Amino acid sequence: MSFRWLVCGFALGLGAVSALGTGAASAANKPSTRRQATPQQFSLKKRPVVALTFDDLPAAGGLLNDDSRTRILTTLAEELKANHLKGTYGFVNAVDLQDDPDVREALRAWVNAGMNIGNHTWSHPSLSDDSVQEYEHDIAEDEPYLRAYAGGRDWHWFRYPYLEEGNTLEKRNDVLSWLGERGYRVAQVTLNFEDDDWSDPYLRCVAKHDDAEIAWLKQSYLENAAEFIRLGREEQQIAFGHEVPNVLLLHATDFTTLMLPSLIHLLRQDGFRFAPLPKIEQNPVYAEEPKVAVPEGGPLQDEFLKAQHIASPPFQPEPVEQLNSTCR
Ligand SMILES: [Zn+2]
Numbered sequence: 001m002s003f004r005w006l007v008c009g010f011a012l013g014l015g016a017v018s019a020l021g022t023g024a025a026s027a028a029n030k031p032s033t034r035r036q037a038t039p040q041q042f043s044l045k046k047r048p049v050v051a052l053t054f055d056d057l058p059a060a061g062g063l064l065n066d067d068s069r070t071r072i073l074t075t076l077a078e079e080l081k082a083n084h085l086k087g088t089y090g091f092v093n094a095v096d097l098q099d100d101p102d103v104r105e106a107l108r109a110w111v112n113a114g115m116n117i118g119n120h121t122w123s124h125p126s127l128s129d130d131s132v133q134e135y136e137h138d139i140a141e142d143e144p145y146l147r148a149y150a151g152g153r154d155w156h157w158f159r160y161p162y163l164e165e166g167n168t169l170e171k172r173n174d175v176l177s178w179l180g181e182r183g184y185r186v187a188q189v190t191l192n193f194e195d196d197d198w199s200d201p202y203l204r205c206v207a208k209h210d211d212a213e214i215a216w217l218k219q220s221y222l223e224n225a226a227e228f229i230r231l232g233r234e235e236q237q238i239a240f241g242h243e244v245p246n247v248l249l250l251h252a253t254d255f256t257t258l259m260l261p262s263l264i265h266l267l268r269q270d271g272f273r274f275a276p277l278p279k280i281e282q283n284p285v286y287a288e289e290p291k292v293a294v295p296e297g298g299p300l301q302d303e304f305l306k307a308q309h310i311a312s313p314p315f316q317p318e319p320v321e322q323l324n325s326t327c328r
Pocket residue numbers: 055056120124161162
């Protein structure tokens with residue numbers, strides 16, 4: 001039996017979340033003092049639900065010399081179809097489509113396999129670094145490519161790069177209302193384990209034929225996934241008083257493509273069912289806003305916790321140093 005940490009007295013129902021307003025906004029501008037937590041056991045739902053989503057199409061991460069983007073996205077789409085996950089959304093940065101026929105063919109293969117595409121901006125800027133005008137221009141620049149590749153299907157879903165929704169409340173609100181006027185819905189995320197951080201180490205280890213380190217990468221990827229999925233679900237219980245239907249952020253990298261069958265197996269072992277993104281985001285929690293700027297961004301429930309200066313439950317951090325040093 002494991003005891004986690006639940007912030008005493010701050011398990012917020014949706015009504016409480018809706019009520020976060022200007023008071024919370026002014027509190028957010030003060031230096032962060034995360035509230036004290038008291039030990040509490042979390043009990044996770046037996047049948048959670050999740051939509052898988054993939055960012056940085058059509059060229060996420062590095063590429064081995066003898067590999068192609070078309071091979072990666074074709075394999076990824078086949079694996080999704082084999083798991084009855086047709087219609088999965090991939091979020092596109094069209095900047096990558098400019099000069100490479102393989103990249104263009106890869107995106108065609110994704111859509112032709114029955115997968116969907118959405119907007120991830122043209123060049124993957126951070127809203128914290130850009131002005132609202134620059135950022136909106138970058139989103140609009142992606143649109144002709146989405147229109148051309150989507151084949152009549154709905155591409156009006158937007159995923160914020162780095163999950164950063166603006167370092168001021170004014171920017172956050174401006175971009176959000178601009179997206180709404182343009183017919184977009186925000187493809188929020190609740191689960192994220194930084195899967196793309198395994199991409200470069202994997203390519204290095206393949207180049208070195210280091211099977212022992214590749215085995216460690218596979219094991220640590222799944223351990224990290226399990227840990228951050230648990231964390232996200234526990235944070236939801238603190239932020240909203242209950243778990244919510246989930247959206248998992250993944251990247252269309254070589255390594256995540258390789259690991260997808262194992263990741264799907266892990267999710268099924270946890271009792272997860274799968275559902276399409278538009279269905280998941282019908283849940284009213286996805287219409288909620290923390291109503292403060294959360295400059296560092298993050299998954300939905302994490303933004304609500306940060307807005308209220310509430311600490312997350314403890315977690316095993318990602319093995320960043322080992323990932324950076326392996327197969328050097
Ligand atoms: Zn991205």
